[in-house]
Amino acid sequence: MYSVNTYSVCERKSSTFIKIGKKRFDVCTKSAVGFAQKAAMYYFCALYENDFCTCMEQVKNAVRLPAFVDMHVHLREPGFSYKETIYSGTRAAKRAGYSDLFTMPNLNPVPDSLEHLQVQLDIIGRDAAVRVHPYASITVGQKGKGELVDFELLAPHVAGFSDDGRGVQDEGLMREAMVRCREAGSIIVAHCEVDSLLHGGYIHDGVYAHTHHHKGICSESEWREIERDIRLVEETGCRFHVCHISTRESVELVRQAKRKGLPVTCETAPHYLLLCDEDLREDGRWKMNPPLRSRQDKEALIEGVKDGTIDVIATDHAPHAEEEKNKGLEKSAFGIVGLETAFPLLYTYLVKKNVISLERLVELMALRPREIMRLGEPKDFIMVDLEARYTIDSLQFLSKGKATPFDGWEVYGVVES
Numbered sequence: 001m002y003s004v005n006t007y008s009v010c011e012r013k014s015s016t017f018i019k020i021g022k023k024r025f026d027v028c029t030k031s032a033v034g035f036a037q038k039a040a041m042y043y044f045c046a047l048y049e050n051d052f053c054t055c056m057e058q059v060k061n062a063v064r065l066p067a068f069v070d071m072h073v074h075l076r077e078p079g080f081s082y083k084e085t086i087y088s089g090t091r092a093a094k095r096a097g098y099s100d101l102f103t104m105p106n107l108n109p110v111p112d113s114l115e116h117l118q119v120q121l122d123i124i125g126r127d128a129a130v131r132v133h134p135y136a137s138i139t140v141g142q143k144g145k146g147e148l149v150d151f152e153l154l155a156p157h158v159a160g161f162s163d164d165g166r167g168v169q170d171e172g173l174m175r176e177a178m179v180r181c182r183e184a185g186s187i188i189v190a191h192c193e194v195d196s197l198l199h200g201g202y203i204h205d206g207v208y209a210h211t212h213h214h215k216g217i218c219s220e221s222e223w224r225e226i227e228r229d230i231r232l233v234e235e236t237g238c239r240f241h242v243c244h245i246s247t248r249e250s251v252e253l254v255r256q257a258k259r260k261g262l263p264v265t266c267e268t269a270p271h272y273l274l275l276c277d278e279d280l281r282e283d284g285r286w287k288m289n290p291p292l293r294s295r296q297d298k299e300a301l302i303e304g305v306k307d308g309t310i311d312v313i314a315t316d317h318a319p320h321a322e323e324e325k326n327k328g329l330e331k332s333a334f335g336i337v338g339l340e341t342a343f344p345l346l347y348t349y350l351v352k353k354n355v356i357s358l359e360r361l362v363e364l365m366a367l368r369p370r371e372i373m374r375l376g377e378p379k380d381f382i383m384v385d386l387e388a389r390y391t392i393d394s395l396q397f398l399s400k401g402k403a404t405p406f407d408g409w410e411v412y413g414v415v416e417s
């Protein structure tokens with residue numbers, strides 16, 4: 001329905017035009033913008049607004065795109081408003097071009113009952129600047145074990161179910177969760193992690209951990225649980241989305257699951273595509289879970305993005321207070337902010353470097369999340385100036401969280417307000 005792959009750019013002596021199906025759109029090439037880029041921009045205009053020539057004249061180098069959808073954010077409210085609030089987080093998102101956010105349930109109270117969920121919905125109704133769709137937890141208290149929530153009761157009121165922050169450890173419990181989730185017609189959005197394989201690690205168990213004497217988190221702690229859960233999807237038929245994959249084994253497992261036609265999708269985040277453990281510094285801003293993996297993992301993730309194994313790029317926006325992030329790699333809290341850097345980073349370091357096309361990035365950040373979360377056709381559009389260049393400065397973020405390893409990076413792409 002949103003397939004964006006059939007257009008051709010034609011150059012003739014006197015004119016340049018783009019053909020989409022049988023329609024022909026003339027292109028005026030006055031601007032200094034590179035031709036390929038310009039073609040892509042016109043293509044989007046033509047797709048989403050017939051009156052594209054007017055729109056191009058008005059905004060010079062800006063392109064009209066469907067607003068972004070983030071399937072994985074932590075807005076921290078209720079319970080942790082010193083880190084972020086619905087108010088601050090959604091304003092950061094809006095400025096960055098997002099129309100819809102899906103929020104993780106590691107809150108207080110945890111949205112594990114209608115009553116607890118209502119606390120969050122009230123704040124959303126009062127303060128949100130974009131649409132916010134909460135996930136309920138899978139287990140009561142989001143403990144990754146114990147008792148399951150009431151899927152049937154909660155499903156009509158939430159976007160799906162997640163215990164993000166921890167994996168559901170027990171196989172029998174996860175099987176039961178999938179059976180009930182499928183019966184309720186919902187989706188499980190899983191943080192996959194085997195606790196018993198962590199051994200107190202806090203960065204990737206690789207070259208940096210070994211040379212700097214840190215405790216490592218092995219890749220197996222992630223892919224083992226993905227492997228188990230894919231097996232359970234095969235048994236139960238539950239719709240299943242894997243959060244923030246970071247290892248090459250995870251990419252391969254999801255690739256195989258898709259080949260089998262299983263209802264499995266997955267996401268990764270910008271930092272796993274642009275950084276690896278060789279980039280680590282003795283600084284909490286480089287600490288998140290899952291951790292930055294090896295260069296080979298990063299390359300496998302990029303392959304997964306290119307071949308469609310990876311459906312979505314989410315941010316895993318996880319703000320913390322400054323004093324929680326300035327304690328170095330070992331002692332800082334896990335998590336970095338991502339809403340206000342995702343598009344410019346990915347546009348600059350993947351699209352402009354010809355790793356993926358702009359249309360593929362739009363699929364990953366706007367179209368595919370809408371399909372997976374059944375939001376229907378794009379309703380909101382943004383104008384992005386692709387020529388505007390700036391330096392990332394976390395002090396300018398609207399998010400209360402400032403911890404990002406991308407501070408000081410040069411990027412292109414400003415969402416016009």
Ligand SMILES: [Zn+2]
Pocket residue numbers: 164165166191243244289290
């Ligand atoms: Zn997670």
